Amino acid sequence: MKEDYYEILGISKSATAAEIKKAYRKKALQYHPDKNPGDSEAEAMFKKSAEAYEVLSDPNKRSRYDQYGHQAFEGGGFGGGGMNMDDIFSQFGDIFGSQFGGGFGGGFGGGFGGGRKTVKGSNLRIRVQLTLEEIANGVEKKIKVKRKKLAKGTTYKTCTTCNGQGQITRIQNTILGRMQTSAPCTTCGGLGQMVDSKPANADADGMLATEETVSIKIPAGVVDGMQLKVSGKGNDAPANGISGDLLVAIEEKPHETLQREGDNLHYDLYISISEAVLGTSKEIETVSGKVRIKIDSGVQSGKILRLRNKGIPSINGYGTGDLLVHINVWTPKSLSKEQRDFFEKMSNDDHFQPLPEKEDKSFFEKVKDMFS
Template sequence: MADHYEVLGVSRDASQDDIKKAYRRLARQLHPDVNPGDDAAERFKLVTHAYDVLSDAEQRRRYDMGDSGGFGGGGAAGFGGFGDIFDTFFGGGGGGGARTRPRSRAERGQDALVRVTLDLGEVVFGAHRDLEVDTAVICETCEGGCCQPGTSPVTCDICHGSGHVQRTVRSLIGNVVTNQPCATCQGHGTTIPYPCATCQGQGRVRARRTVSVDIPAGVETGLRLQLPGSGEVGPAGGPNGDLYLEVTVEPHDIFSRDGDDLLATLDVSMTDAILGTTTTIDALDGPVDLELRAGVQAGDVLTIKGRGITPLRGHQRGDLRVGVHVVTPTRLDHKERALIEEFAKKTKAPAPHLAEFQQGLFAKLRDRFRNG
């Protein structure tokens, strides 16, 4: 049997591109529809088989190691070209089955991922973002057609528009005719003689575009939002993929989040804790009046209904829960100390003594926050 490299006219160290180009050139010359001679038909079979072997990395490796490279790749592993035979008998060969239709150039574009950072205030009600995305967009020159304006794809002169070519494979049961994707047009059924100069025949180019996004309330770090059809446009103007937004919420200096509730700690002076007071605190969405009853204790939790976060799926906002931290003065002048001592005498406060173990303030606040 003739050497496959000699049949294709390439060197033994030829690249896959060189092998493909050599096959295309010879196929155009020897295809039976172009050159009906018997000699041309035989040479076409040899060229096609040589390409089948050398275009497959594993078959080429075995051939270079001394395998005969017979039809189907030779040797026990590839004997008889069973894959092609199965294609023939189970829908892949001849007769206009699904695999014999030309392959569309237009394909779905890839999905894209964009990361967006929000502050906690934007999580309460949601946010709007105009995002700059570097992605593939449809080529304005050819409008996704891949051809230079004024030109169009032409029917492949090898497969005549079917996208496939018939090949005869010798097997244990005799000669079997199979359909294979046309190597000249890559199965599309057409070729593009004059590709668009802007997109090099891809039908799309890289560009920056703006995507306007309304981010719902209640999102949290790690959540991904899907925007169908906002990803990359596909080759040849194919449908867009999807765009995914991955959310990161920045930590807040004062407020933290517990589900749909907001948590904060309020520093209260000893006198305000004893006498009670009314104060105004700044919540994430505006001021809130807060009343402290007389005798409020460190670790008490005050709940302000409906001033938390709007849930991702729902409308009832969570609560703002404020833990009380009583601040004990550390520096007193003589007059202040005298007043405190007089107060202590009148209240007859008990002397320090052992009592049931009490966990720390922040641990108590954490448990009270969680337990409501």
């Protein structure tokens, strides 16, 4: 089981953005590879801290994490983490400042102070529509994705402008003395490498536009608007860089008879007056198939029957919601003379007089119970 992000950084769930950044910097400096050469445990903590900071420093990701935990980013191949050293140094290198001399000597690519960098390909975004049944049971979707892939046969050589450094250093004489400035190489874009040879149908970076079928395992319990990530299924990066990610936005399709409220489902069941008086049994639809329920004689309109564990599984693994069946007694709008005569005879009968009992709650009490 993955560790809690707040516990990794040693902060409370009410921590401010400044407190989160301060806590991450403290952890990152403590477990930095330069301070702990060859220590695999320190390297693991360094990556965990970066993963925690990546989520908690982003208000949207933090909100999803607070609501759904790690399942907001994980599920059969999805992940909010899995960061490697290149990801960490390219995204958060500025947090370390000059603590390590403005650069990282471990050979992981993107140092803090510029220089040759490892590029990550751009992310791709798709929207996947799911039925309530698919959400309740989890599903594997095979989606065709158009992505750029490194063309087979593409080779790279050292950039002749920056000699593989990825940056150009200039020295200028000023009234304050000699000043040195560095900027990314405009020829290679800071890669330190440039295309040597490529297939004729590839673009200038040696990329080909392809269509690939990606298998996406979506866990049960996802909600509309949730975004999942499939690592490495975005666009490839040139010069053997890191592939981008595929971001999957969940869209819930409306159901014909069921309404979702969190992990619970609601179903409106209409019965006739005679069925309400005599009692009956009805077959209703659930996300796991049809079930038959018994309705006692004398049931009142507005009564709610609760079918345990017939709702949506919690994405955090906290059990399964319920199916709430709302009983609605249907009153006919037109009657035959015989039917009208019957009800006129019964209008003064004691059995037809409204005599609510204590357990027959009012509408407002039922609404209060639903939201408690």
